[in-house]
Amino acid sequence: MKHIHIVGICGTFMGGIAAIAKEAGFKVTGCDANVYPPMSTQLENMGIQLIQGFDAKQTELKPDLFVIGNVVTRGNPLMEEILNQGLAYTSGPQWLFENVLKNLWVLAVAGTHGKTTTASMLAWVLEYAGLAPGFLIGGIPQNFSVSARMPQRPVQDNNSISPFFVIEADEYDTAFFDKRSKFVHYHPRTAILNNLEFDHADIFPDLAAIQTQFHHLIRTIPEQGLIISNGSEQNLTDTLAKGVWTAVEQFGVKNGWQAKLLDNDAFEVYLDSCLVGTVHWSLLGEHNRNNALAAIAAARHIGIEPTLACEALSVFKNVKRRMEIKGQVNGATIYDDFAHHPTAIATTIAGLRAKVGQQKIIAVLEPRSNTMKLGSMKDALASSLQEADQVICYAGAVDWNVVDALLPLQEKATVFQDFDEMLIYIKTIMNQNDHVLIMSNGGFQGIHDKLLK
Known part of the structure; x- marks a missing residue:
């Protein structure tokens, strides 16, 4: 049994690598600066030993290989000792390709938004069709209850292992020693390109730099593969114009995959203006209908009929933290x-x-992503919140002037530097039938449970 030690194990991606490696028969240990629930509990339940911090003495574990997460930088004491001793190390994406993906049909979901939801939809459609795919997703799809697993035995052929693997294909960089985007390591045969905007201002100087990475991904897709691209996204169209060697299907356009809304709980799916199925569900918004179209198209590429994919999506449960109702109070x-x-x-x-409809929406925002902290998106923030009736922003994690950024919202917006003061304020303004939408890419100090309590 080979032993890998994962440095920076508690992120969603590296935690998924750990789960897959353990399932594949590796001995897995790991460390991180923030070893705490729920990821620590999930990993420990798998029998994975976790170490708090990055002490250089962890080299005494003598693993066969150190797998390095992209949170690790030069100056990290454990990484410095690994380098000083000349020990074997690799990145998480490279380890995943060499040990899991290289002999599988990889279905990758890339884009600035919607990766987790679309990958979850696609994995569920394959599961519903009996194909038992492996997957690694940056969230927990509620149809599965885990974020990552190895391919399983298909219903139709219990003597073999599924050849399919669905992965959320992130454009963030791979490691301090490999500044390519993670997704160039995955070599997909089926690739979804959901959308493309400027993001990750901490590693990309501009949109063109991100488009270059997407172009590098496109270069890895075989001629007999398929690219499923959002036809309404000009940035993707411009990226494909740099060169494409693979068939392209588009969604969100007339000459491709389209969704026709019947009501808030159902929509019809069309391919080249021909009705191919109907989805009945409770997910909200055009973006989720587009996510569904992309998943249906990708599933069709491996032989799943759109009618069956629509049937699967009609019983799809959304990912945790995607418009997840935490509860009701008063x-x-x-x-x-x-x-x-x-x-x-x-x-x-x-x-x-x-x-x-006209019921009151209270939008509560914590701008804490690296891009938000840098203020790269501050000029677009007010307009993005315009449809809410009331906006509350916790500015404790940023250095730029949030009050100035939200001035176009006038009296609709209130900014807080103190979390407890904000919590009290929200409780005083919440009324019956209000909808309190809390948005953050972090834990937001447990605000949801605190409001409910």
């Missing part, structure tokens, strides 16, 4: 959503508005 409904980029914020609020 008639007000509290939601948790991962939205942290202005486009995602706007589409999330628009989806909720379509559902609740």
Whole structure:
């Protein structure tokens, strides 16, 4: 049994690597600066030993290989000792390709927004069809209850292992020693390109730099593969114009895959203007219908009929932290959503508005992503929140002037530097039938449970 030690194990991606490695028969240990629930509990339940911090003495574990997460930088004491001793190390994406993906049909979901939801939909469609795929997703799909697993035995052929693996293909960099995007390591045969905007201002100087990485991904897709691209996204169209060697299907356009809304709980699916199925579900917004179209198209590429894919999506349960209802208190409904980029914020609020009509939406935002902390998106923030009736922003994690950024919202917006003061304020303004939409890509100090209590 080979032993790997994962340095920076508690992130969603590296935690998924740990789960897959353990299932594949490796001995797995790991360390991180923040070893705490729920990831620590999930990993320890798998029998994975966790170590708090990055002490250089961890080299005494003598693993066969150190797998390095992208949170690790030069100056990290354990990494410095690994380098000083000349010990074997690799990145998480490279380890995943060499040990899991290289002999599988990889279905990758890339894009600025919607990766987790679309990958979850696609994995579920394959599961519903009996194909038992492996997957690694940056969230927990509620149809599965785990974020990552190895391919399983298909229903149709219990003597073999599924050849399919669905992965959320992130454009963030791989490691301090490999500045390519993670997704160039995955070599997908089927690739979804959901959308493309400027993000990750901490590693990309501009949109063109991100487009270059997407172009590098496109270069790895075989001629007999398939690219499924959002036809309404000009940035993707421009990226494909740099060169494409693979067939392309588009969604969101007439000459491709389209969704026709019947009501808030159903939509029809068309391919080249021909009706191919109907989805009945409770998910909100045009963005989720586009996510569904992409998943249906990708599933069709491996032989799943659109009617069956629509049937699967009709029983799809959304990912945790994607418009997840946390509970109700005094008639007000509290939601948790991962939205942290202005486009995602706007589409999330628009989806909720379509559902609740004129009922009051209180949008509570914590701008804490690296891009938000740098202030790169501050000029677009006010317009992204415009559809909410009231906006509350916790500015404790940023250095730029949030009050100035939200001035276009006038009296609709209130900014707090103190979390407890903000919590008291929210409790005083919540009324029956209000919808409190909490948006953050972090834990937000447990705000959801504190409001419910």
